[in-house]
Amino acid sequence: MEIFKKTNFDFLGKKMPFIVASLVLTAVGVGSLIVKGGPKYGIDFKGGTVTTIRFQQTPNEDQIRKALGARIPGEIVVQQVTGQNEVIISTDLRDERELNEARSAVFDTLKATFGGKDGDKLDINTATQAQLADKLRGPLASSSAALTEPQLQEVVKNILAYRDAAPRSGLLGNLDSLSGVSGVTAEMVTVIKQQTYPGSYTVRGFDLVGPRVGKELQTQAINATLLALIGMLIYIGFRFEFVYGLAAVIAVFHDVIITVGLFSLLDKEISLTVIAALLTLVGFSMNDTIVIFDRIRENLPQMRRETFDSVVNLSINQTLSRTILTSGLTFLTALALWLFGGQVLNGFAFALVAGIIFGTYSSIFIASPILIFLREWMEKRRKGNTPAAAVASPVKAKNSK
Amino acid sequence: MDKNLKSKVIVIVATILICIYGIIGLPKSKAELERNIAESIKLGLDLRGGSQLVLQVQVQDAFKADADQNIERLKDEMQKAAIAYTSIDRNEPATIEEADTIQINIKGVPVDKTAALREIFTQKFSTWQMASVGSDAYRLTMNNTESLAMRRDTVTRSMRTIEQRINGLGLAEATVQQRGNGETNPEILVQMPGVDDPARVKSILQAAAMLEIVEVKDGPFPSEEALRAKNGGILPLGTRPIRQATRPGDQGESWYLVNRTAVVTGRDLRNARSSQDQFGKWETSFVLSPDAGRRFGRYTESNVGNKLAVLLDGRARSVAVINSKIEDSGVITGAGSQQEAADLALVLTSGSLPAGVVYLEERTVGPSLGADSIRDGLLAGAVGVGAVVLVMLVYYKRAGINAVLALVLNAIILIAVLAYLGAVLTLPGIAGIILTIGMAVDSNVLIFERIREELRHGKAVLAAIDAGFGKAWLTIVDTHVTTVVSCAFLFIFGTTAVKGFAITLVIGLLANVFTAVFVSRTIFDWELNGKPQSTTLSI
Numbered sequence: 001m002e003i004f005k006k007t008n009f010d011f012l013g014k015k016m017p018f019i020v021a022s023l024v025l026t027a028v029g030v031g032s033l034i035v036k037g038g039p040k041y042g043i044d045f046k047g048g049t050v051t052t053i054r055f056q057q058t059p060n061e062d063q064i065r066k067a068l069g070a071r072i073p074g075e076i077v078v079q080q081v082t083g084q085n086e087v088i089i090s091t092d093l094r095d096e097r098e099l100n101e102a103r104s105a106v107f108d109t110l111k112a113t114f115g116g117k118d119g120d121k122l123d124i125n126t127a128t129q130a131q132l133a134d135k136l137r138g139p140l141a142s143s144s145a146a147l148t149e150p151q152l153q154e155v156v157k158n159i160l161a162y163r164d165a166a167p168r169s170g171l172l173g174n175l176d177s178l179s180g181v182s183g184v185t186a187e188m189v190t191v192i193k194q195q196t197y198p199g200s201y202t203v204r205g206f207d208l209v210g211p212r213v214g215k216e217l218q219t220q221a222i223n224a225t226l227l228a229l230i231g232m233l234i235y236i237g238f239r240f241e242f243v244y245g246l247a248a249v250i251a252v253f254h255d256v257i258i259t260v261g262l263f264s265l266l267d268k269e270i271s272l273t274v275i276a277a278l279l280t281l282v283g284f285s286m287n288d289t290i291v292i293f294d295r296i297r298e299n300l301p302q303m304r305r306e307t308f309d310s311v312v313n314l315s316i317n318q319t320l321s322r323t324i325l326t327s328g329l330t331f332l333t334a335l336a337l338w339l340f341g342g343q344v345l346n347g348f349a350f351a352l353v354a355g356i357i358f359g360t361y362s363s364i365f366i367a368s369p370i371l372i373f374l375r376e377w378m379e380k381r382r383k384g385n386t387p388a389a390a391v392a393s394p395v396k397a398k399n400s401k
Numbered sequence: 402m403d404k405n406l407k408s409k410v411i412v413i414v415a416t417i418l419i420c421i422y423g424i425i426g427l428p429k430s431k432a433e434l435e436r437n438i439a440e441s442i443k444l445g446l447d448l449r450g451g452s453q454l455v456l457q458v459q460v461q462d463a464f465k466a467d468a469d470q471n472i473e474r475l476k477d478e479m480q481k482a483a484i485a486y487t488s489i490d491r492n493e494p495a496t497i498e499e500a501d502t503i504q505i506n507i508k509g510v511p512v513d514k515t516a517a518l519r520e521i522f523t524q525k526f527s528t529w530q531m532a533s534v535g536s537d538a539y540r541l542t543m544n545n546t547e548s549l550a551m552r553r554d555t556v557t558r559s560m561r562t563i564e565q566r567i568n569g570l571g572l573a574e575a576t577v578q579q580r581g582n583g584e585t586n587p588e589i590l591v592q593m594p595g596v597d598d599p600a601r602v603k604s605i606l607q608a609a610a611m612l613e614i615v616e617v618k619d620g621p622f623p624s625e626e627a628l629r630a631k632n633g634g635i636l637p638l639g640t641r642p643i644r645q646a647t648r649p650g651d652q653g654e655s656w657y658l659v660n661r662t663a664v665v666t667g668r669d670l671r672n673a674r675s676s677q678d679q680f681g682k683w684e685t686s687f688v689l690s691p692d693a694g695r696r697f698g699r700y701t702e703s704n705v706g707n708k709l710a711v712l713l714d715g716r717a718r719s720v721a722v723i724n725s726k727i728e729d730s731g732v733i734t735g736a737g738s739q740q741e742a743a744d745l746a747l748v749l750t751s752g753s754l755p756a757g758v759v760y761l762e763e764r765t766v767g768p769s770l771g772a773d774s775i776r777d778g779l780l781a782g783a784v785g786v787g788a789v790v791l792v793m794l795v796y797y798k799r800a801g802i803n804a805v806l807a808l809v810l811n812a813i814i815l816i817a818v819l820a821y822l823g824a825v826l827t828l829p830g831i832a833g834i835i836l837t838i839g840m841a842v843d844s845n846v847l848i849f850e851r852i853r854e855e856l857r858h859g860k861a862v863l864a865a866i867d868a869g870f871g872k873a874w875l876t877i878v879d880t881h882v883t884t885v886v887s888c889a890f891l892f893i894f895g896t897t898a899v900k901g902f903a904i905t906l907v908i909g910l911l912a913n914v915f916t917a918v919f920v921s922r923t924i925f926d927w928e929l930n931g932k933p934q935s936t937t938l939s940i
Contacts, residue, residue: 022861160768204770228888341778
């Protein structure tokens with residue numbers, strides 16, 4: 001099976017609309033970044049807390065915001081996870097001295113607001129293994145379902161494992177369902193129901209980053225990425241010519257700017273995992289670009305009579321089926337990750353999906369025109385300032401090897 | 402079979418076997434197989450659930466404590482040598498960076514005693530440097546080598562204490578590592594898979610747990626002012642004011658005047674555990690080491706009727722009258738629950754922290770979120786890889802099988818190398834694997850498209866394969882080396898997360914050069930072996 005037998009699209013002839021589109025996208029992205037005062041950093045880079053909570057019923061965002069706002073200074077963002085009764089709460093942390101209290105500030109407020117109370121029963125949805133074992137030890141011993149300590153620990157562990165497994169994912173709605181858990185008898189269920197109640201929420205994850213650490217991580221991530229780009233520039237410059245390296249790096253930079261701009265437009269946060277996705281995108285885009293450049297280098301000696309433009313155009317056409325197939329397949333992988341990968345991978349997968357589209361596009365429509373432009377410009381400088389002549393006689397293909 | 406081909410096949414089979422052995426070992430049962438796989442593919446906390454903490458050791462605390470000790474020693478020495486002074490104090494370095502600026506200031510020393518004082522310094526305070534400030538004042542600063550050693554030592558000792566507390570909690574899989582440079586960047590990374598009560602662990606790790614038993618000189622007083630007023634504003638030499646730790650329901654404060662030096666300290670403990678008093682209240686009882694026990698016995702014997710205070714982190718936890726000689730044990734009352742009493746016992750037996758610790762970072766993934774992540778991740782991986790395999794088989798037919806085999810082998814090598822290195826698979830690592838799969842597929846596509854091109858130009862099958870691999874090889878080298886170069890920078894300058902990405906990607910790419918080029922080529926040769934005149938190729 002083949003999609004493209006032999007193509008001869010005039011990619012470079014139609015480059016203007018794409019260049020304009022890229023400029024517009026870049027401008028919109030940069031504009032959004034300027035208006036919003038830089039990218040929207042997640043707590044990894046600015047410090048703060050992020051709490052992931054699942055509720056039994058659809059949670060009231062306003063109530064959460066108000067309750068936390070009364071205790072914690074700064075902005076409080078409550079974000080619903082689509083399709084689930086789950087929210088992600090982010091709070092600010094501006095002062096290192098708040099670090100120690102930040103956790104209890106969030107947890108205590110949640111407990112006070114949504115914890116509920118049922119006599120002195122234990123909330124089984126927020127209970128730890130030790131707490132549940134302590135609560136059940138005495139009552140079980142005095143019931144007919146007496147257990148040895150190892151048996152008790154085993155049963156408690158099973159109950160919590162059952163609670164944490166999908167589809168409950170940490171929230172028990174009905175304690176009667178525990179009768180299906182291995183080692184739990186009907187009497188035990190009765191005791192458990194006497195001693196515990198299923199609370200209305202459970203905390204599924206909590207992150208805390210100090211503001212200074214955030215700042216350090218930010219500089220470190222940006223430096224590493226920039227140095228990696230410079231490293232690529234040097235290698236490509238060494239293997240091909242400097243202009244090739246420059247064109248490739250500019251194209252990749254364009255992808256990153258547009259993706260970061262898109263994140264800014266959609267108000268999505270840049271976290272450490274998104275940085276990993278951006279690095280992946282840099283890798284993909286660079287790979288695509290090098291494949292085309294490699295072909296240009298290979299074609300040049302055999303096509304001395306052709307203009308550089310047509311060599312580039314032919315090279316893009318020759319590698320087109322490969323570009324489409326590879327990008328299509330990696331896009332499929334990223335799409336699967338986005339659709340099925342779960343919430344932890346969501347931001348990461350989104351950056352990949354967007355990045356692969358831009359990366360493929362930029363290799364064809366941005367990297368190559370920039371290469372031609374840079375070569376013409378250098379040729380012009382070499383021939384002295386005679387722009388009229390340069391336009392009239394197309395630049396001759398030059399053997400790069 | 403061609404001899405050359407034969408040796409290639411042997412290399413490939415051997416690689417596969419070594420890699421599979423690296424992942425699953427030699428299991429004798431299904432349970433052992435599952436256990437071995439779980440051990441080889443270690444998932445990071447972000448995927449499997451657990452807590453990760455970054456603690457920063459406030460090394461300036463250790464510097465201040467050291468200066469305080471030296472001030473006490475200096476006062477003793479000066480008294481012995483009959484050198485008068487008006488004041489000896491130290492400055493207050495507030496941050497880790499400022500720790501080295503610690504200094505002891507001595508003021509009001511008579512001019513004729515200068516030589517005697519210098520003598521004391523050179524004889525007994527060789528780790529400090531002295532400078533004169535004016536005619537009657539001196540400033541001591543710490544030697545460079547000494548302050549470096551102190552920074553390192555403080556971090557090492559904090560780490561040991563934290564390790565002991567983690568072990569005491571029974572967190573079998575937890576790890577404690579030093580992060581960054583112990584001298585300039587005193588950070589400790591604690592990773593605890595599967596822990597379900599991070600808040601409790603955090604408070605245990607942070608507890609200073611400095612235990613002292615001191616003689617009570619006077620008290621109680623309702624406030625510090627009352628205590629000072631009774632002593633005419635100036636405290637007697639060698640004493641300090643101590644506040645009683647408050648308990649829920651306590652009204653007001655109570656203060657005691659106690660001896661500056663302790664009779665026994667936390668270092669003298671042999672053991673501690675939670676216990677109940679006759680009213681069923683929880684407390685922490687401890688046993689002293691034999692040596693300290695004798696010392697304590699002598700002291701209590703000669704001080705019957707006097708009061709003793711048990712201090713924890715500078716607050717009095719219990720104050721009691723000595724009724725008779727106490728040999729080697731004691732209790733700390735005032736625990737709210739069994740867990741609280743047991744936690745105190747734990748931090749006491751693990752020793753005190755030489756300096757305070759602050760949490761810079763916490764990342765907790767609850768067990769339910771971890772389980773969901775693994776399930777979703779596997780599903781997404783299966784769907785993604787399934788789609789890739791399907792497309793490759795449909796698009797390239799027989800040659801597609803080559804690509805799929807190469808891809809599978811690449812994955813096996815990648816996992817095996819990670820297992821051999823003891824690396825942990827995290828979210829950024831998955832990013833690296835995805836890019837690896839992408840580039841592995843790309844290498845195959847590049848080669849196959851090249852072979853198709855050559856076939857279109859009318860080349861014979863063998864020649865087309867040869868040319869296809871040959872020409873694609875250069876491109877593959879360029880794309881791979883570029884990525885490896887960038888990974889090197891990411892690894893050197895990146896954060897932990899970025900490093901994870903870089904290392905998986907580099908391993909994957911190296912494996913890919915082997916699988917997509919060498920293995921795939923060998924499979925083609927194998928298929929065409931003995932059929933040199935073959936005119937068709939399923940590609």
